[in-house]
Amino acid sequence: MTLPQAVAFSVTLAGVPPHFGIYAAIWGVLFCALLNPSRVFHGGPNTAMSAAIGVTLLPVAPPFGAEYMGYALTLGLMAGLIQLQFFLIRPLGRMLDLISEPVINGMICGIGLFLIFRSLTTFGGLPLNTEVEWPLWIAWHSFLAVLEIGNIHAIKVGLITLVTCVVAQQFDRLRNWAILVGITAGTLYSQYLNAGRGLQSTLIEQIGNLSSIGLISPSLPLFNQEAMPDVISIVPGAVTLALLGLFQTVAAMRRMSRKAESYTDSRKAIFSDAVSNCLLPFLSSLPTCASFNRMWLVHKLGIHSRITIASSALWLLLLVLFLADAIAVIPMPAMAAVIMLLGANMINWEDIKPHLKDRREAVVFMGSFLSVLFLDLFGAVVFGSVLAFAYSKWEQAHPSISLSGNVLKVRGNIYYGSLPVIESMYHIAIERAGRVILDFSECYYIDQEGIRWLAAAKAGQKVAFADRRRSQVRRALERRKTGDDKRASGKRRGKRDRRQRSEF
């Protein structure tokens, strides 16, 4: 199942020969299985990461050339090294947990839509323009170009692949094999056309010779002096690649844990991704990251052993060695059709629906989704990260405050960010009632500024504090606080804890 995807990702999206994707499906899976203790974690080539490679490198060198491949390996290595920082610097890795689900789903949906547009020219058998622009409006031109000047034979092959895939997906027994069935149908039709009219007449582009593929293909990233200006220019692309991989890995691990009712620390996945991506560029391979769909399938198939996952990678290697000639004649429009289908599958209404129910989540989801379509990938990743942090801060800064009689109840945080909101309600309550009871039974964090404000309010003698938690809970919290303070003072030798917790 991974094989057709691996080939499609490398040739259609990343602009590198098919063996890059195939090796990622072999060595990427093997390394991840060895480095990650999770029994369902499944690495391998990834759509968004492959697209990021293509988008980053198209302005730098012509695709499929030796230089381009060298830069692709350099890009992968740089991404691996950046990912390693997220493992080594623990707070940096922890930041990834703050990327909320609406942000990640918004980006995934945006990338899914981009993949559909991005594959249009290959689907229509048209040459790919260099320096492909990211923006959405280019897609409309590509669509019109396919209709007006596309290779009609290529369009037929692409449509047959697409229809066969979708039809196969409707049958439970064929669902997991749908892509393979579709590609087989497309390839057979293309071979039929070529046999009747000749390749010089149909002009359907094929994957090409895979005879160079072997057990192992050592390679070196491009880091010579001449390449340095270009290497520097692709650093933002490397950051994008690293973050895209980590976002997806962490999100996949989180969803997998929830679905499988088990827990695996995402730090382990960061480690396995980072080390794998540092090694893979030396094996002519695309970078790897976790995929929720693959992991879910592995889980559903009842595979709960890392040895099984690792051995599947080795089976794939043997399969490729024997099927090289068959892979070589797969038509590119069929590959593009597969990418379009995968892109469409990334836009899952069941995933989107929950985000649209809450206004704030909907705004974050749409912001993240649109940023992919209107900014470049790097811009989208940066925007998505900022949006995620802004969203979490916004949530914290807006505690739920209710005024009932003269009781002002605060649910949430009392800290510098939420104080303006709380203070405005407090003054309204004072104006109405003259004297207020501030109930923070459901308040779980107060920072120093919050304490100072509470002290000032108390000094004004217009407020009384209430804490309606059971005395048992309060005592337990007090004990925990005292223990925390002792540990903190022991460790920090009297330094003040800046994030001192106050429990009332």
Add this chain to the structure above:
Amino acid sequence: MSMSTGKLTKIVLIVLGSAGLYLLATHQHGQREAIRQAAVALTPDCAEKLGRYRLARSERYQSPYALQRTGASIAVRGYSEEDVRAIQRGCNIIDDTQGSLAKDPGRERWNATRFIRGTHSSCDHCHQGIGDKQDAGGNRMKGSLNLGASWVMADMYDRFTGLLLPFELRQMQCYINSSNGYKPNIADDVISDVTAYSRFLSAALELKIGNHYEEQGIDEIPASATPKQGDDYVRGEAIYKKKCANCHGPQAFGLETNGRLVAPALAGPNAWNTQSRNYFYYVSTILPGFICRNMPLGQENTLSNQECRDIAFYISNLPRPAGDRNGPMVALQQQILMTVLPPLMRLTKPAGGSEEPAEPVLERDQSRP
């Protein structure tokens, strides 16, 4: 394998959708083919130029230009009916890119406007004389961006990116930068027809493949070719007002009279963008070179190198669209400048100053012998 109605509907929809897409593509392909086979209505200038170069269907082609100038001409392979039509359409695109002279601009110019933002851009504005600018004596002019000379230098290495750029890709750069638009696909007729015309020009002018000719590209003017006074905005503005504002307008936003474009915009929404190599801050040698060798029309080569650099510097400081690769923030900044600055400049204009420029002095005929 039981199948629910929902799944069946999905299958029917995808089959119908695919069939619809295929039929639409077949229809569009048929229309394109019909245009390719149809007779071409030439613009007056193209009719004159192609007539002078005796473009016609024949087995062999001999350049009348070379014959007239040197007394001898090499017979090369001739053109089929299809070739002739492609060359004619290419000439039309260069002369009248947006199809203002065409009955059906979409059909006759391969929807070229789809790839251009703004209403002024035309290939002929930079590639003057329909890509073959000559003086009164029929001499090809230095630095005049001759398309025939460019074609014989096809597949050049781009000195900025280091990429090997085929002639077709260089046309795409014109669309995204000089026309501030979008790239047509490299296989589009709008590209291949212009290539056919450029190739014909090289045969008509008897230019040799791989040779570099003076009329190819721009005769660039670096700062080292000036008395090194530095490029000056104030000097540039003064020269612009004296030499250029008559045609291009006081704010360089171009000039249209009776709905007809007299001179294209050098700034504002209809001008080239900040990603273009005409933009002084990107490449400082190209626009001065173009100005010196091609402007003012009919008085070419009359401005000094320093004057050309000053004018280019001044023009490039006027607001213009951002290139797509400059990102949304620069685009927003430029859009604000283009919206806010013109009315502000009108407001701050000294009392008694005339808004309308003087009657444009165009000596276009001299550029087209």
